[in-house]
Amino acid sequence: MAIFISTSREDTQTFASEYAKTLRAGDVVLLDGDMGAGKTVFAKGVAQGLGIEEEVTSPTYAYMNDYDGRLFHYDCYRIESVAQAENLGLADYFDMGGICLIEWSQNIAPLLPKSVKRVKIKKLDENRREIEY
């Protein structure tokens, strides 16, 4: 694991857009971190790095947003049970050839593939974040 210290929202986005270039089709990335850490900001940067022009917004209510089958961005904060996630078909996108970014993946832990990547974001202060990747 390596550490990057981000000093601003833009810094996180730029870092994430570079990180995106290390990803391969089918990669599943667990985005860990508390509320407000910067997981969704990181996802915006990944989309930018992948050349996705559509604006990435938090999928809090939809659970997952599909960007052209190239990026699947999940927010499982409000998932109430693994059965609910299964019924919603959330696991169906893991092997569709896009990149999956998952916020609050702990709520769907039994459904996750064996091989995943992890990015952990920790809030150091108002504008600084520790990104472990």
Ligand SMILES: Nc1ncnc2c1ncn2[C@@H]1O[C@H](COP(=O)(O)OP(=O)(O)O)[C@@H](O)[C@H]1O
């Ligand atoms: N260095 C930084 N990296 C990312 N976000 C930052 C940073 N500094 C401040 N922020 C702010 O923190 C918030 C992160 O929000 P968001 O990405 O939605 O968090 P999460 O998805 O982890 O709940 C945003 O309001 C953003 O502007």
Ligand SMILES: [Mg+2]
């Ligand atoms: Mg978020």
